[in-house]
Amino acid sequence: MGRRRPEGGEVPPTTLILDEIEEGISRRQVEVDTAGLDLGEGDFRLVGPLQVVFRFNRSAQTFQVSGQLCCQLIAECCRCLEPVEQELEADLQLLLQRQQLSGDEREAVAEDEDVEILDPGAKQVDLKERLREAVLLDLPMRVYCREDCKGLCPQCGHNLNSGPCTCATGQADLRWAALRDLKLS
Ligand SMILES: [Zn+2]
Ligand SMILES: [Zn+2]
Incomplete structure (x- = not known):
């Protein structure tokens, strides 16, 4: 079975094609261009791609997704304002379920941010927004060039x-x- 792509070219690395995920446990590593994540202009800058290791656990139409994100970050030391490079690590947990739901059921599920219900015919899921949120959530509050920065x-x-x-x-x-x-x- 080949990699099925929707018409119109390449699938971005942030998109999961659900039927490529095997039953049981599997793993996939992707590189995401951080420029495409729209992280905005903060006191920090990401260098190089975001490395993501996905682990999947699929059981029929239920996909448990966990992602480990890693990227190099440059931020200002909060004491001396010198640029400091450090590693940013973040993670992502998500449960995807292909299922027909009534309106009420949909509302109940919508309260849980880590669960996403997809139409039974859904082919793919874009995780870009979730990756972006995971990175923003794990940005360090304060960065020091060294512990005893004067x-x-x-x-x-x-x-x-x-x-x-x-x-x-x-x-x-x-x-x-x-x-x-x-x-x-
Ligand atoms: Zn410093
Ligand atoms: Zn002085």
């Missing part, structure tokens, strides 16, 4: 990881403290 001098903006600046904030603080003491006495 950050920037609040006065001159010098990157303190490359040595102290000439502001000598510690001494200035001491002088202010001395002035305060004078006023109190």
Whole structure:
């Protein structure tokens, strides 16, 4: 059995062709162009393709899908603003079911985000939106270039990881403290 494509060319890697998935457990690895995921302009940038390993468990018209996503990410260190490259890992869990449902049943299922009911005749499913959400959900809140990043001098903006600046904030603080003491006495 060959790879069946709908008329009109290539199937994008984010699309699952349901009848290509065998009964039982199987696995497939795809590369997704991150430019096509519409991740928007954030404080981060994805480098290279998104690597996705899908694991399927099919039983007749029920498809259990789990995906492990991995990509290189460049973001700013939240202390010193230097670009930092790190690995982004995310995952995806989804249950696909080809089934005829009544309106009420459809509503009940719609509440569960991880379940998608497809028409009995459905041939393929586009997972692009789900992959996009999985990546956004697992973006790190804060990125540090290193655990003990010293950050920037609040006065001159010098990157303190490359040595102290000439502001000598510690001494200035001491002088202010001395002035305060004078006023109190
Ligand atoms: Zn830093
Ligand atoms: Zn400084």
